Amino acid sequence: MTEVHVIGVGMTPFQRAAREDLAGLAREAALLALRDAGLPPAEVGGGFFANVLGPQLTGEMTAGQFVMATVGVRRVPIVNVENACTSGSTALWLAVNGIRSGEFDVALVIGAEKMSVPGLGLLHGGSAEIETQLGLVMPASFALRAIRYQHEFGATERQLAEVAVKNRRHAAHNPLAQFRDPVTLEQVLASPLIADPITRLQCCPMADGAAAAVLASGRVARSRQRAVRVDAAVLCTGSYENPADLVRWETDRRGCQMAYERAGIGPQDLDVVECHDAFTIAEILHTESMGLCGPGEGVRLVEEGATALGGRIPVNVSGGLLSRGHPLAATGCAQLVEIVQQLRGEAGARQVEGARVGLAECMGGDQSADAKSCTAIVVSR
Amino acid sequence: MKNELPPFAPGIFRLNGAGTPPVLLGSRCPDCGRHCFPACDLCPDCLGTPASVELGSSGRIYSHTVVRTKPPLGLPAPYAVGYVDLVDCGLRVFALLDPAQIGRFSIGLPVRLAVAALGNDGHGEPRLRPYFTADLA
Numbered sequence: 453m454t455e456v457h458v459i460g461v462g463m464t465p466f467q468r469a470a471r472e473d474l475a476g477l478a479r480e481a482a483l484l485a486l487r488d489a490g491l492p493p494a495e496v497g498g499g500f501f502a503n504v505l506g507p508q509l510t511g512e513m514t515a516g517q518f519v520m521a522t523v524g525v526r527r528v529p530i531v532n533v534e535n536a537c538t539s540g541s542t543a544l545w546l547a548v549n550g551i552r553s554g555e556f557d558v559a560l561v562i563g564a565e566k567m568s569v570p571g572l573g574l575l576h577g578g579s580a581e582i583e584t585q586l587g588l589v590m591p592a593s594f595a596l597r598a599i600r601y602q603h604e605f606g607a608t609e610r611q612l613a614e615v616a617v618k619n620r621r622h623a624a625h626n627p628l629a630q631f632r633d634p635v636t637l638e639q640v641l642a643s644p645l646i647a648d649p650i651t652r653l654q655c656c657p658m659a660d661g662a663a664a665a666v667l668a669s670g671r672v673a674r675s676r677q678r679a680v681r682v683d684a685a686v687l688c689t690g691s692y693e694n695p696a697d698l699v700r701w702e703t704d705r706r707g708c709q710m711a712y713e714r715a716g717i718g719p720q721d722l723d724v725v726e727c728h729d730a731f732t733i734a735e736i737l738h739t740e741s742m743g744l745c746g747p748g749e750g751v752r753l754v755e756e757g758a759t760a761l762g763g764r765i766p767v768n769v770s771g772g773l774l775s776r777g778h779p780l781a782a783t784g785c786a787q788l789v790e791i792v793q794q795l796r797g798e799a800g801a802r803q804v805e806g807a808r809v810g811l812a813e814c815m816g817g818d819q820s821a822d823a824k825s826c827t828a829i830v831v832s833r
Numbered sequence: 834m835k836n837e838l839p840p841f842a843p844g845i846f847r848l849n850g851a852g853t854p855p856v857l858l859g860s861r862c863p864d865c866g867r868h869c870f871p872a873c874d875l876c877p878d879c880l881g882t883p884a885s886v887e888l889g890s891s892g893r894i895y896s897h898t899v900v901r902t903k904p905p906l907g908l909p910a911p912y913a914v915g916y917v918d919l920v921d922c923g924l925r926v927f928a929l930l931d932p933a934q935i936g937r938f939s940i941g942l943p944v945r946l947a948v949a950a951l952g953n954d955g956h957g958e959p960r961l962r963p964y965f966t967a968d969l970a
Contacts, residue, residue: 582871583927585841586962587900587908587952595898596916603896603940648899692877694868695918695925698896821916821925 455670456551457679458831460489461789463663465628466777469568470660474506478519478564481662481782485560486523489666493524496666497556500543502533502563502781509569516562525560533781536816537728538687539563540663540784541827547667548685557669563786564662565779572658581819591655591731593818595647598733600698602649605748607736609649613640614754615732616654616774622761623771625802630659630777654732659777663785665792680792683715683809684830690822703826704741708813711828712743719743722765723807724794726787728814729772735759738813739767761802769794769802780816787812788829795833808833838950841906841960844872846948847887854890855948857919857926857963861886868922889921890946892965897930897938907953911935917944917965929964942967 462484464470464477472480478501486493501516516532529550535542540563547559601607617637623629635653643652673679688707696702712718719742727742729735736750744765745753753759759767770776770790773783791810793799809832817824840846848855860872864881868888876883897915904910913930915938929951930938944965951962 582842582845585906586927586929587905587912587914588927589900589902589905591902592898592900592914595900596896596914599898600896600940645899645901647901695895695923698916821927 454552454554455673456548456682457668457670457673457676458665458682458788458792459668459673459676459679460485460487460491460666461664461792462488463628463786463789464661466630466659466661466779466782466786468630468659470566474503474515474564474566475519475522477566477660477662478562479522481564481664482519482523482560482562485664485666491558491666496525496558496560497528498547498550498559499525499528499530500533500546500559500561501530502539502543502784504534504536504539504565504780505567519562520560528556535825537730537778537780538784538814538816538825538827539781541787541812541814541829542687542784542825544665544667544784544788544829545685545687545827548682551667551669557672559667560664561667561785562662562664563782563784565781566660567658567779568660588818590818591647591650594731594733595650597698597737598649601733601736604699605751607751609641610637611751611755612649612732612736613637613651613654614751615729615735616640618754618760619729619768619772619774622769622802623775625800626771626776629771629775630657631775650731650733656730656773656778659779661777661779661782661786663782663789665785665788678796680795680831680833682829683717683832684711684828686711686714686828688826690819690824692820692822694820696821698821699737700747701737701741703823704738704815707826707828708742711811711830715830717809717830721809722811724769724791724804724810725765725767726770726772726790726812727767729768729774730778732774735767735772742811742813761804766804769799769804784812784814784827787814788831791831795831838959838961841952841954841962846946846963848948855946855963856890857888857946859886859888859922859924860884868924870924870926888919888924891921892917892919892944894938894940894942894944895925896940899935906955907957908951913938915965929962931964931966934967934969937967937969
């Protein structure tokens with residue numbers, strides 16, 4: 453099978469109320485990725501543009517073709533992608549499969565979101581759904597997992613809050629993260645309750661931002677010293693089993709397991725992980741789903757420092773969604789940007805020493821106590 | 834209880850007369866036995882044609898939380914929600930919990946269905962919504 457490599461990455465700062473509009477943010481990330489790849493845009497054979505809220509907020513369609521044209525990508529197939537929080541990683545999955553199929557040798561993937569707009573409330577899974585009509589908002593969905601997790605494993609609120617402290621400590625070394633000041637456990641716990649037991653500092657903030665990657669076939673990547681190989685790119689969908697187990701996330705486990713099998717590795721082979729820490733409890737559940745520890749052991753992993761920079765398996769050294777902020781469609785691409793920089797040894801003060809194998813895990817959408825979409829991407833160097 | 838108000842959505846619950854609790858409505862596929870809430874007209878497992886069934890009034894709390902952000906749809910601030918395991922059919926359903934009982938919910942607590950004016954239709958018109966309440970001492 454055709455090998456696929458990441459040969460260029462780029463990312464804008466993630467921040468509230470960015471000056472640039474959606475297209476401006478997307479263009480900036482795309483230019484950084486193309487320059488990082490050192491590749492003229494005429495070489496790009498396919499484009500994938502991920503964005504969630506644009507059509508809803510502005511009524512604009514096919515933003516991808518517009519943005520790609522501004523960075524010299526025309527004539528080739530371009531697809532606009534929406535898959536909630538996994539939009540960016542779904543666009544990467546499409547690009548990987550397009551290259552593997554031989555459809556093109558080089559693809560440009562952009563994930564971009566502009567969400568600092570007045571009146572955008574809490575996000576939900578769809579206004580027509582009964583759950584939404586009964587008051588299911590995203591923080592409640594994860595608070596329900598947290599309460600159940602505490603009940604089954606005896607975890608404390610302090611243990612959950614440790615995730616926010618760790619990821620903020622990481623973000624101090626990431627100049628593109630929205631929040632870079634350290635927070636104490638007391639500050640996290642004392643911030644306002646959003647949905648019991650989740651406090652504000654345990655929820656990812658909104659952000660505007662964009663991230664991009666240039667992917668290429670082995671043939672194009674061969675001579676490139678900084679190329680990072682994609683060993684597995686998995687996209688899967690919720691099973692919506694009822695009753696659903698809120699603390700052993702079947703969809704998450706299935707996605708990660710499939711990625712390990714395809715990459716021919718196990719969780720013990722990972723050096724660095726970015727996962728979808730939209731809330732503190734989410735990172736705990738994901739570390740367990742990824743097999744970094746057993747069910748109920750995720751809180752201890754954080755407490756012992758295993759998932760901190762310098763620990764056994766650092767998780768979210770970028771600061772994660774909790775510190776970067778979560779510009780929906782940009783997140784999946786930003787995770788890959790981080791892992792690629794780590795594997796190249798270009799992550800500066802947050803470098804995981806000797807990182808060779810990384811995993812980016814992302815989930816999106818909310819339906820019937822399950823995620824609608826899950827991606828797991830394994831890369832190595 | 835202002836039962837003259839319209840429900841927030843059709844086909845979710847049935848109000849019974851005084852002395853009889855309201856019931857949740859759903860469907861059951863005669864071919865594969867799968868229950869659905871809310872009711873579906875096509876079985877998502879075997880594409881059979883489900884029949885409408887009552888899913889009962891009683892359940893146990895599987896998990897619960899109190900939402901303290903600005904509530905959507907005119908729900909009370911704060912409001913409580915949870916997942917409830919229905920006794921009769923085994924489905925785990927997302928549901929509102931009695932806002933008057935905030936702070937008193939626990940996992941495993943037996944609850945029963947009630948219906949009252951709770952929140953609106955998104956345009957400010959009050960609507961009936963089902964919620965689970967506990968018979969607390």
